[in-house]
Amino acid sequence: MIAAIFGKRRAAQQTSQDADYYTAGQFALIKARFMKKTVGLIAGSVLMGLVLLGLFAPFFSPVDPTINGADSDYRRGAPQPVLFWDDNGFSWRPFTYTYAKEQPKIDFGALLQSGNLDALDQLTSSGALDASTQNKFTVDKEARRYLQFFVKDWEYTILKIDTFGIDWRWDRHLFGVATGKIHILGTDEDGKDVFSRTLHALWITISIAIVALIVKLFMSLLVGGVSGYFGGKVDTILMAITEAVRVIPPIPIYLACAVALAQIDLTPVQRYFAIAVVIGALDFAALGRRLRTHILVERNQDYVLAAQLAGASHMRVIWRHLVPSFGSYIIVDTLINFPYVILAETSLSFLGLGLTEPVNSLGVLLQKAQDPDIQQNMIWQFFPVAVFVLLIMAFVFVGDALRDAADPYSERNK
């Protein structure tokens, strides 16, 4: 993609000169136009990077993000910086220091001897029993821990399909240290690694959006397709319902559904799918309406009549002839809607009705930001916020560039 940015002018000239430019399909044209957008390409690279990081999260994360990998010796620990150089000299191999927990000095003996409650009051109000005072760490700058690459550590699943008996596991990680664990972005109050959790959360969040968008696409195609193809009374009734769904704000509806879901006893995985389906299924109004308008125009075309005369069923005409005629539009619209779906999931999680701990989703991690304890003592737990902002921005800019690229007239105004 970087090469594409630098070589875009040359590529553009080639495409416009080639004879096959005039016979190129929708996708080729959109791709060619997208490749000319600098901002879109940069955002696209960032997005690809984030998706890959999320997809191969176990490989990139040095510590197991579940409770099994929680570091009980390094709870509420600050980020451990990775350095090449310090007072003791330079090293080609990056390293980090050794961190040891300070034993809190509380003189319980004095408390026992005096036996008065004032001393106890003083102790509790002095803050010596606070979680952050209890978890203080000393840095041993002499004991360097060197980073190692492609290390063997906790085992993870690459691919698991129970029905075929496939269960591929691997235990290599991009980097790690020989002794102890490395927490380059600190740990949370259970000792779970913030960096690893964020990487794992990325894919959960993106995949929930993918499931929701597939459901949404299916619903929109069903409503829009049926309504536009049959017209008449079916169209009137379906459009009245769509119009009514469109005017009700969606988050309260998601909330009501989430409250209803909360009564049913679901495993985390089922809950995850249920929430994705709820978010997707209720969001058909805008796309469905547009598809219906499109089909209303297209169904009077000659090729539809030809298919009907040849004896094609209704379903076949809709799926094989009408839907492909606006495939590119559907894909662009779906990508543009990505950030909004992710935001819906986050809002639900924030209210405690979406995914909940111990699942790693960006919504769950963002929810922690409202905790005053974290705001004051563990500012490094705001890292998922930065990743989230980056992800949404990348999606929105890619969406903008795609929207422009999908516009067939955008070439004329050069």
Added chain:
Amino acid sequence: MTQFLAQTWLLWILLIAAGTLTLLGRTSQYFHYVRNRFLMALVGLLTVSLIVFSLMEVLPGDCAEKYIAYKSTQGETITQADIDAERARMGLDQPFAVRWGSWVANLTLNGDLGFSCAKRQPVNLALGDRFWLSFMFCIAGLMLSYLIAVPFGILSAYVLNKPWADRNPQHTTARRLLNTLGLGLAKALDVVLRIISYLGLALPNFLLALSIILLYVFAGESAPTGLFSDAWRNEPWFAEQGFQWGKLNDFLGHIWLPIFVIGWSATALQLQTVRALVVDESNKLYVDAARARGVRGLSLWARYPVRHSISPLFNSVGFDFQRVFNDLPIVAVVIGLTDAAALLIEALAMTNDQELAAGILFLVALVVISMNFITDIVLAAVDPRVRKSVLGH
């Protein structure tokens, strides 16, 4: 007679409106359109009420259980028979269609939204002025987002597909340099503004509100949460010495926060919409024709593509309101507002108060549908083509 009128006033208003429009519509195409649009809006409201009402069925518990649970806290022993009796008294044992019918009938007769069980008072009373407060929040947030999105969306569409540098060999070097500078500035401004407005989307509302509150905390000042500060909360608006300007001042010092938060997050989508609309219009042939006639620069943009993209934007005000209201509940929870949006969250997620939640959702839908109705008839008055297109008469 007065009592009968008081109980059925809303129905009469609706009937008189429909009758007047039908009479006027006999001689005027415009009023015929307005009448049809009015009936469509009523049908839409009916559908919304059906959807909202059936949605509330999925919330756990019902009114009788809540009422009885309240009684049991008062020290009475409760049996299943008591709950059933209470259900029968409240009419909850009736089938769904009957309950919905009676709800709609009460609503159309005298605007009664039902009885809130958790609050043990009528929904209209429980809501009071709070709905208007939320309404004003949304309108103010919408205004803020339009103020930012419209000018910068147009700028964004203007610089789209323009190169960063002017390489036209026909221009002199000085001209090329000047053009390059202008283009570079405009494009940089566009990217920066898009980043800022999209940040409003990427930083979730609750986080934005939280960070502003945190900034106040770090600065050592009291954060503007809620609607009033403690000093003014219980003061009346009108005291002996006249209107309390201090209270208004205090109020304005607090409400900017939710308006700013929801306004900023609405800006991103608004900006995208304006940009797409203007780009669509600017590629049409009539713009080329105007350019060929020699119209240039600002007057070309202001008179042709921008003017034509205003009407779809105006048409979508209703849905924009819905989108802004959608964000309000979570902001209200974080900031500690006491408006209808906060009540909605409370009713849905905490007390499972079906009637209250249904009432608020219905009112929001009512506002959206009325706004759509108003923008449609205004557009039809301005642009005669619209009258034919929607209902085909």
